[in-house]
Structures are given as structure tokens and as C-alpha cells.
Amino acid sequence: MRKIILIGFALMLGTLIAPAQVPVEKPLELGKVESDKLTEASGIASSVPLKGCFWTHNDSGNKPEVFLINSKAELISTIKLKDVSNRDWEDIAEGIGPIKGKYYVYVGDIGDNGGIRNSIKIYRFPEPTTIPGKKTEITPDVLKLKYADDPKDAESLMIDPISRNIYILSKREKHIHLYKTKLDFKNGDHAVLEELIKLPYTWVTAGDISKDGHHIVIKTLTNVFYWHRADGESVEQAMARPARQLPYEVEKQGEGITITADNDGYVTISEGKNTPVYFYKWKF
Template sequence: MRPNTDRLMAFIPSRIAIFTFLLVFLGHGASAQNAPVKVVPPELSELSGLFISKGNLIFAHNDSGDTSRFFAIDAKGKLISTLYFKGDPSIKRLGVTDCEDIAGGPGPVKDKSYIYLGDIGDNGGKRPYVTVYRFAEPSKLSGNMQIQNDAVHLKYPNGPQDAETLMIDPISKELIIVSKRQDTVGIYSAPLFFKNKDTITMKKQGSLYLPGRGLLKYVVSGDISRDGRQILLKTYTGVYYWQRNGKESISEALRRKPTNLPYTLESQGEAIGFTPDGKAYYCISEGKNAVIYRYNIPKLP
């Protein structure tokens, strides 16, 4: 999600200078293991979150300004399906405010896979609640389709927060949201097995400090592997990785020092997700002609 107009005008010169410097001189010395390919669908020019399903099928969505829909594309960027859902009727015309991340995991029916879409962006810190939508992962896809959903409204225990990271913890059976902007961000959780239209006050599990300053350290996406044993968090300039010990909570795992993983710096990369087997991860940026990057999880000592 972009800053408000006044803040944006102040940010533009320094933001461009910073990113240009980093792209040219730093680049993190990393390249994707697979050749990147263009994201073909022009509908995804504001891509903000991704979830990798079986067969490397990518479910992705735009952030603020789009309607209540998300997309399925293949690993080469071909648009497979546009999936429409019933959003919040109080949000006129669009049905959603600012969808910022998408994740997959268990749900109310045992052994069935679900998709969770987080309308959790709150640039001004004014929303009385944010909303997460839940969909049964479709077995068949068509060009344009309507998909059924449940929704849960979530409140923060310490007042509104801006967030772009939604994760599903299959071990504790919780929704996990990580806030975006603070020097030390918050980690919040809510039960995964909610009822449609429930309103739940989340629990603050803990806090996380990552290196960096200002915009460059904003936490813009994250994911938990399907087995719950690995965690990824992404900022604009890096990818951080943790391995989980036993049944410890996500916040307990995040207290340990992370490992920096390979990352090719993107112009505005706000999406990351594990492959189903947990052996690799994908990143995609906002912007026209953005590319799909795939990285293998390195073997750690």
C-alpha cells in the first residue's frame, strides 16, 4: 500500500535515490536459481501477496484500489483464472479496502486446503477492524469464477496497526499478522477456526526487531511452510529465515537471530511464499512487467 499523498510527495525523491543506489551498488549479490519470467497478466500490476499451491500454481492479488478478487497464474506468468468473492458490503464499489497478503493452510474441514486473503492494510492507522477472507482451495479453475468465502473481522489489542504480512500456522492453528512500520514490529494471532462474520480481538504474541532504517526495514510479507517448521519474513531489501523448534510459538521462534536468504532486489517487492514442499520460495514485485523469482532454500550448518 502506498503512503498518503503528502507523505508520498516527500518520499519520492529519497525513495528513488535509495532504491537506485541499492540496485546498482548492492544488489545483495544474489540471483534466482531459475531464470525470471515476466508476469504476463496486466491485471496484477499492483501485486502484493502470493501463495504457492500444488503444481507451482500461484494465487496472487493486488493491493488497494482493486475489487474483491484474486488470481491464479502458473509459474510462467500465464493467467489461469480470476476468482471473485463477496467482500464487505459497507465498502462501496470495491468490497475490500487494502488486501496485502495471502496464505494457505488448514481450515474447518479436515484434510482440505484453504486460502486466506488478508484485507489488512491500514496506511492511516484508522480502521476499527481488518478482515481476513477464507476460501476452500478450488479443485478446478475457470477463466472467471465466483468463489464462496467466510470472513473474520480482527481487532488489535493495542489499537489499529498497518500490516502487510498474513501467515497461517498449521501447528498452533492460528492466523498470524505481523505489523509493518514500527522500528520494532508486533506479532499478533487469532484462532484459525473462526465462524463466518466473527469479530475477534487478536492476541499480541510478541515483538520483532529487524536491522535497517525507515522504509527499507518495513515488513511487507511473510510465510510459514506447510509443515509449520520454517518461517520467512520479507522487507523491501531482504529475506529473513527461521527454523522452528518443536511446538514453540511463532513469536518464540522469531526471537532467535534469523538467516539472511538469497534475494534479487526488486523495485517494490511485497510478496513471498514457500513452495508446497518447503524447499524453495518465490518472490514477485509490484509493477508492470514484474518478474517471478524462484530461490532454493540453502542447506544450513
């Protein structure tokens, strides 16, 4: 997202409810992203096989590259996605995929400020099990998606390991929409996003589901919200309940959130040069 939005406006629109807060410690700054390659971070995803590392990417109009950073926010690897473009990459997720026991990285080319795109895309590639070289290339699988209703601007991509679904949240309506599709797609597949429920939030810039599927977070420009998902419950059933609000120190243009691989908290990232990466430890 390139447009600068006034924080006061975001505060007014950020949520329509006042959830109770979950006790969380003050955030820890893991480090600052000092690489000039990553100046418009628009998403972040924690890695299971690469412990302590995170995947991220730039916003629209940049090169089709995914970056791996370590627990100090240092850039350690750049992966170019071949034969695709970065029309409007807005979020990234890590999770299960078509092969059991393997993890995959999902990149959401899902932004649409004007609500005019006929289709959006998700790019998927197998996650390396060891730190890749400083520069490498990979050809991702591509899933082309359409909404069941009208085109939407979206910045939140979530992978559910329990139902094996991909979830997308719209961004800017007064009441946003939650959509899903199956994650077991093949390269070149087309699918229609199923519309599920409306939620009383707006300007939602990121979301994540934990690796065990029981923790769900989304963030607006000014707030972070949380749901615990019970056994036997779908994501949409869990999110239909009122959320609990998590502490969040407003970033300049915070557009990324991920739950850590071991479920001990969540990490946020913002657009901008020398942007800090924050870790919030939660207690339940």
C-alpha cells in the first residue's frame, strides 16, 4: 500500500467493537531491516524448518522477490520468483502444502486498490530446509482466483493446516469479508473464492493462523485482534465470535504480522527504510 493514511482516520475506522485485551509483554525489537532491497515490507511469515527466520517481500511495482531474514532482521537470502510479476503483493504465509511433511511459502498477489482486477493470484513454492544461497531463483506454482461476488482489495493471506484451506480477508469495506479456497491446487489451476462471513473491522492489513491451527490474528493499521480456535471448530466459526484485542504499538505503515512457529507470540513489520521488526510475547 503506497497511499499514506492518517492515523486519526484509521483509529476511527479500525474496529467497531471494543474487545477485552489479552496479557502480552511489551514488544521486543528484534532488529532493523537495513538492506536497501527491502524498503516496502508488506507481509511476514515465520518459518518452521528455518528456525528463527522469517519470509517477507516488497509491495507492488517491485521485483518479484521473496526475502529471508533472520531473528535479528538481517537479510540472509533473496529468492527470485521466475516467470511472474509483482503486480500488488500484499501478504505472505508459510504452511503445509500438497506433499505431506513439507512446508511451502505462499505469496499473495491480492492487492487491488481500485477493486478492478478480474482475478488475483497466489504463488507457492516449496520451502528450503536449509538456508539457501544469498541469491537463488525458483519457478512457483500459480493459482488464479476470482471472488464469488465483486473484486476486492485484500492484504491478508492465511493458511489453515487443519481444514487445508487458504483464507483471504478483504481490506477496506466498513465490514470486511472472509473468503476461502482449497490449498491443494495444482500449477495453473483456477478457483472461485467462497464468501463466508462479514466481520466488524476495516483497513485490515495482515493476518495469520498458527502452525497448529488454533490461534488466529489479524491487524489493522492501529490494532491487533486475536481468536482462539477450539477443537472441531472452523476458522470462520472461530472468527464469528468477538475478538480479543492484543497490544500493538502503532508503526509508521505496519502491514505485516505472523505468529511465531512455536506459538510464543507474534511478530510485526512495517514498510519503510531501516524498519524495525517487533516481537510480542503473549501469555495465556
